[in-house]
Amino acid sequence: MRTYGARDHEATVTEILPRTQHFIRVRMSSPTLMDDFVYLPTCFVRFWFPDVDDPESEQQRAYTITEIDEDAGTFAVDVVLHEPSGPASAWMMKAKPGDSVSVTPLGSTHFDVPEELPAGYLVIGDSASIPAINAILETVPNEVPLEIYLEEHDPKDRSIPLASHPLARFHWVPRRGETSLAAAIEDRDWSDWKVWAAPESGSLKHLRKRLRDDFGFPKSEIHAQAYWYYGREFGKKRPKNLVDETAIETAAPDAAGTVAAQEGASTPEALVTGERREVSEESVGAYAGDLPTSASRSAATMDSKASHVASSEPAPKRGAWKAEAGGRLLAPLKPTFILAGIAQGIITLVELAPFVLLVELARLLLSGAEAAQLWTLGVWAVALMGAGVLLSTALLLWLHAVDARFAKDLRQRLLRKLSRVPLGWFDARSSGQVKQLVQDDTLALHYLVTHAVPDAVAAAVAPITVLVYLFFVDWRIALLLLLPVLIYIVAMAIMVVQSGPRTGQAMKWAERMNVEAGSYLEGQPVVRVFGGAAASTFRARLGEYIQFLEDWQRPMSGQKAFIDLVTRPATFLLLICGLGTTLIVTGAMDPVSILPFLFLGTTFGARLLGVGYGLSGLRGGLLAARRIQVTLDEGELETLVSAPSVGSSAATVGSVQDASGRRAVPGRDPSDRDASSRDASPDAPGRDASGRVEFDRVGFSYRPGVPVISDLSLSLEPGTVTALVGPSGSGKSTLAALLARFHDVASGAIRIDGHDLREFTPDELYTKVGFVFQQTQLVHGTVRENIALAVPDATDEQIEAAARAAQLHDRIQTMPQGYDTVLGPDAALSGGERQRLTIARAILADTPVLVLDEATAFADPESEYLVQQALDRLTAGRTVLVIAHRLHTITGVDQIVVLEDGRLAELGNHETLITQAGRYRQLWDAGAAATLVGASTTVGASTEPGSDTATGAAKAANAGAATDTAETLTSASGEGQIR
Known part of the structure; x- marks a missing residue:
């Protein structure tokens, strides 16, 4: 963790507040922690507790911050006291004011609600994750429904206070084995729901499988992490003598380790604000899976018809998610992409062949070969070069024709859809957004359909082929040329990780600013009359956008410059000349053998940078495809053959x-x-x-x-x-x-x-x-x-x-x-x-x-x-x-x-x-x-x-000169929304 700048901080207990029989809140003080910690809702810190069985080791455990005062340097965490107790519970049970423990904020995450609200949240956990679930309940907007599934390990778990939410339903699931929690999930259409799951690791394994296989949840819509593992010690272990070092040398927790609980708790009465549902043994038994030995006795008591239910009931309905909408739109083009990839692979080899022939031609010239041989190689080189140009042109022409037909069909489908959606759909969107959908987004697919696959295949096939060839020529120089490639891959991976969600946010910002700019230009008469005050909103939003871009790109400017330097042809040429000269001078390589490296070895950088530059176009195309398919999935006005009377009073x-x-x-x-x-x-x-x-x-x-x-x-x-x-x-x-x-x-x-x-x-x-x-x-x-x-x-x-x-x-x-x-x-x-x-x-x-x-x-x-x-x-x-x-x-x-x-x-x-x-x-x-x-x-x-x-x-409609009522009885008809 030294690479990431992790530091230990001392946290001292100031107060312990019992909340239930086995649930406490521990308040602590750690002024130096706040120097490394930026608090956001549902953030957590990692504790290092003494190992009760090994005095020379410490165990890691992560807890959600439930209270914080950054100025005073104090915070609080909620803790479930497990039985039998592990290192964390054992320390917390004995803790008293004045006791200290090492903590670090490394790896802390938080719960975000996206701008585009999901259909709902499926939240799954147990007593250890209740603090996190409370934070989610307090963070999710009131209009978004939540289904909360809690695995019960101990009857006392139900006494732990839960936060309230107007659209939350709570389901307690008695644990009878690792499959109990997965089996309890309701068989229904979960389309466009998001999952936040943090149960025990064994349960999580079966839960993730069911969410993906039975309900069709895409990976992007599942946030899964494990808090602990039955029968194993909590967290990761480290030697105790590291406690006084500034940097911590350890591995991040994996699925079997511990990741944070998250914020918040309320009163026990909060449970009555949502619906509570008991999950029957029968429904748990209906899910196929092996139960551990400790649960076999309970499993034997299940109703005999559970197996019949499992075999006779229809499979759960697989949902559809907006996150996968782009893939559905592009699915008809999959055969085209495959053929284009194969064709581009062949074309790339044809385009590389002349360079290999030219290398051999140079060898023959230096060795004094006959003219006939030279002419033969020269003719073949020119022929292959021409063939590569013709084939590449033909492929691009074909893909452009495919793109034109696809774009035409797509616009026709969009126009047909727009003629059938409810008029309220237009009221919820500006004309700029509709124009972007019909015109800009279909144009944004051009790179994706026409160039993305050929560019990606060429970027992969060309360097690999060249490297293989160069390894046959001289493995030492070829191995050296791998160094800039590896540096580029690592640097790009770091940049992608650092960007994280900001990439999607940048797309949202760009879309938002297009709308804002259009509104600003349309409102010029008002802006001119009222001056700067009328334009202040647009200027403020533009300033926020610029600040966002600066905050996003400035930290990566040095990395981008470094990547550009590493992938320059001059860098490869310097490496080739440096090592090649050394090998030639020492007699370890034939001077003629350096020619292939001079011809082919300097082309790596351009290929790699081409991939990087193409990523933005590819990302933009995928987002455009998603927006288009989401629109095509919108419900249409249904025309009934007949409509039965509802039979009520009027x-x-x-x-x-x-x-x-x-x-x-x-x-x-x-x-x-x-x-x-x-x-x-x-x-x-x-x-x-x-x-x-x-x-x-x-x-x-x-x-x-x-x-x-x-x-x-x-x-x-x-x-x-x-x-x-x-x-x-x-x-x-x-x-x-x-x-x-x-x-x-x-x-x-x-x-x-x-x-x-x-x-x-x-x-x-x-x-x-x-x-x-x-x-x-x-x-x-x-x-x-x-x-x-x-x-x-x-x-x-x-x-x-x-x-x-x-x-x-x-x-x-x-x-x-x-x-x-x-x-x-x-x-x-x-x-x-x-x-x-x-x-x-x-x-x-x-x-x-x-x-x-x-x-x-x-x-x-x-x-x-x-x-x-x-x-x-x-x-x-x-x-x-x-x-x-x-x-x-x-x-x-x-x-x-x-x-x-x-x-x-x-x-x-x-x-x-x-x-x-x-x-x-x-x-x-x-x-x-x-x-x-x-x-x-x-x-x-x-x-x-x-x-x-x-x-x-x-x-x-006779307006007169009267003013509106004090109750602001105004509404803009046709907006399709309540004012």
Whole structure:
């Protein structure tokens, strides 16, 4: 360990606190330890305890830091007192304040939660690892589930306090042998879960095998370490006389040794916050494996049907992990890679052959050979050189053709996938991220597909072939040439170890900075107006990125310079000339024999550096492949043939009715959908009784176990206006997004005219539901194309009628080419005009159901009046769902739905709810206190076409000059997430 700078530090016991009958907390003081120790959650230190059987030796044991005061130089560890006791337990049992022991922080690790959260954590251990498990429970975010499996060695183990976590389940597994813990793991799909395992070493061996073989866990998703081994002494041994030396000469612990326990403990009551499950003997016995002799008596008591269960039950389901996504994407190219590797190996040999022939040609020249021999070798050398160039070119052309076809197919698959994923998928990502996926990531695969395999094969075959040849010429110089190669390999390995997780972090930083730079450039108007303050966030993030790169690369700058020096052709030439001259002068080598080394020996460095430079491209390609496959694995909107009724109550206008009181709506044959579609005419009169929307026991969550909408039932009758109100985070935007099918419900169903949304294809759905959101989005194209976006085959007359109804026709006529004007810098629309164009789209689409956000948010007073008139025309006779931002604007709607924590808290009209001392009244009072003007403005409920009174959502969008409520009733519709 001297190489790594390990030092001993003296730790003195200051206090011992019993926590249970066999579990104690030991507080210690070691001021010098803090000089070598950077504390992070779940870090540990290694102790050296006197060996009770060998006074001249010490045993190693690692313990988690559970408390620390770096300024005072104090820390604490939690210790399980085992019986029979080993060196650690024996010392701890007798320890008292003032006793000292040697400690070192070498090899300490910590538990990290990645930026991309896993589906969950499978945490496995026993009493010795409970401090570590407590630290994990305290570190993992509350929305991530954990399954905790604890092997019980002693009944007292259950009294050890465990930390709490809202989504943690605890499973105690009685130990009956080395296979008990592995057998207890639930047979289920563990896709995208991570494993942290630290049980006894014998149990760990079987556990790792089952995790890999039965469930398919990749190695990268398993963090496994052993704390101790049944029947063996703890840790690694060292002579006691090393205790006073500064450096420690010992080996790092292996799987049979000890690695740290990790932080933290709480109260025994913490167990009740998660579900506790006993693992039956039968389930343990169902796993095949030999039980040790000490457990044979217990094993004999197992139920006889356990073996039947083991043989008859289906094999556990193997999961799929994002970490392996890149491999799945590239799997079809595996035959191509194999053929390319074989071909490149042959080409490399062909390319090296001319150099060997030239060496022989030089030998013949010096020995006075006949001209015919020289011509023959020369012709062969030139022919092989030409053949190598032709073959290499042909291979690259073939691989480029493969890459072009693969990239084309990949982009088509991505575009098909993006057309089928829920719209909420786009809301969770910026346009820069989507562009990177479709364009940049597919381009990043170019090196991986076209050059990675040939470069790797050439880098391996060429040096090995040359070395073999040179060893036949003179083994002494060839052996010397191995020295720079070995130095390069060792130095690169050290750099890779030092980089550790920072390589992946660098990729994340690069991706993040691309998005930040795009946002910074798009926000230049704001930056210019507000000056440095507006740009400070970007500058700060850029400074953090630069600091990260400096912290990562600066310590390795010397190593990189050394590697470059070692692999230079001049270095190889110096070695060849130095040793070769010595051998020639002493007569130990024929002078002609140095020629092969001069021709071939200097090429090693370029080959090795080529491998290093190619690694970044290879790593970038693999990450791009992973991102692409993860996207291709995203769930798509499912189209059902039929959707059964959930059979629950739904709330109708003004009241919450039970199942017996709910008005039934007759179903309609799916084949009649097209026939029932109305012409997209903006002049159509009032609608018939269609457009009934029913939310039937709807449940939804963005992450498993964290519900956003819970068991919500609600009905929107045809031609009525329903307003969603509630505090920020109550689920308003999410509920509207579900009606738009930005996401599919997790439970229950949403129906339009008796048909589940999932029965409709996207094109069919958007003939039923229209949207007008605050954030308008125009596509690159003409005004006509933008209006007809939802109805591409609309006639010019229909498009113009929609524009007239949206109060936009006159503005379009002033544009250079009228409806054929291409929207851009020379033909821009104001915020109010853009909103009216969006309304024209909705009018042309002529959907019976409409979802509205505050449509006048970006309009000036003059534009607001025009937008309001357009909304009056749009909402007439339709079923409207409004996301209400200001309560005074929705007093006249038919139905107000008050949401709180994703549940229906109250339901009724304004007159009913305002008289109740409920949540709506609280929100109203808060809004009234904040409203400065326009408090008397209300929304009429008229559904007559042409009514001068703004109807439903039109009046809900009547912004006035009122301020938002004190409850911050704002939401950005279409974001797909709760605000």
